[in-house]
Amino acid sequence: MTASEIIFWFLSVLALFSAIMVLISRNPVHSVLWLIVVFFAISGHYILLNAQFLAIVNLIVYAGAIMVLFLFVIMLMNLNTETEPQRNTWLKVIGVISGGLLLTVMVSAARSAGELSNKTALIGAGDIGLIQNLGKVLFNQYVVPFEITSVLFLSAMVGAVVIGKKD
């Protein structure tokens, strides 16, 4: 086993274990902390694929900003076991249906992945993930969707300000 393979398996096990811990933690703050570990493990995977920019931005945006806001909200709501919302039957039914749909999608995705088994991802090679190359692709080939996304962000920001403003 090469060093990259050992790191790959370590990160994969870490990501799966932390993802399971997100689900089974009783305390919502602990769930958030495990989710941050998941993001770190996934960033590690990006680095293995030589996608440095994606790895760092994943850390800055998800682990560094969004999860802090998650923590912020959970801390303010002060969720305890006593105040846990009651689970009614409807929620369970809806949960089973949406979970089943997700399972269907994942099974079909896994089936088509079998056809790709002879094509493996390059570990530590390929340079599309470097900032310069990524920037060139984003601002040439994908410039329209990229700009539309930024408009979407702007409108979301304006919407948040409007909602946040009293009267």
Place this chain on the structure above:
Amino acid sequence: MTVMQHVWIVLGVLFVLLNIGAGLIWVERRMLALWQDRLGPNRAGPLGILIVLADTLKLFFKEDWVPPFADKWVFIIAPAIVVASVLMSFVVIPFAPGIVVADLNVGLLFFLAMSSIGVYSIVLGGWASNNKYALLGALRGASQMIAYEVFMGLSLMGVVMMTGSFKLTDIVEAQRDMWFFIKQPIGLVIFFIAGIAETHRLPFDIPEAESELIAGYHAEYSGMKFGMFFIGEYLGITLISAMTATIFFGGWLGPEFLPGWVWFFTKTFAFILFFILLRASLPRPRYDQLMEYGWKILLPLVLANVMITGAVLLWLKG
């Protein structure tokens, strides 16, 4: 470079940083005393320099107490995060030509990522203490650091545009003709202000504001766990000073008669002293004033800076 050389660089950097972190205890107290016309520590050793040893020993031998009402594991992890994230940031800083732990392609972004991870120590420390003052401190700290992270990242983009690289050695090399603080004065000022807010030092030490919140997020901490927050703060000052020196003041560059690392440490130390001078002279603003100042003044300024830099660069390219 051989493996052994890498190991020596890592160990050397760690040794120097931890000693600077501890030594700043003495430097800060002596300098504060000087500027506020007091005596300062002067009992242990010449000029009171052994206060570093005395303070460290005291921190190590104090009872390491976890309050029974605290969330034990989160309470223990929180102080470690601040030291770890700051030390990780030093990985990308070039101390002299060739003396850098890892010269990453995304060095500057790595620094920003690590400083945004540092927020967790405050948020988690305040939350896990289960104390209303600590929680208030944590909430203030989180909103302050999230806000100022934005300005910090944007203020560096002018330099990145001029260099065309996120690599810190490239940024230093690009300053051979002229240091970037001449071309990017607004970037420098905003980076430094954001740096003070990120390290939550006076005048922006609102998360711990001892006159309103006792000690804010670390009110429940004692012993070496408090020591970690303490050392983390000094390492944070060193980090921001070192980054300012690297990005805006030419890092190791300087007249030939002194080696590169001497220039680097001289510049870094000058900014550390400036940090202490700010603490000695400025009062603390109110919390809402700080946030208003950030979003209503710094954000438009920094966006204009990015836009004008980009426009000028395009114009020069013709």
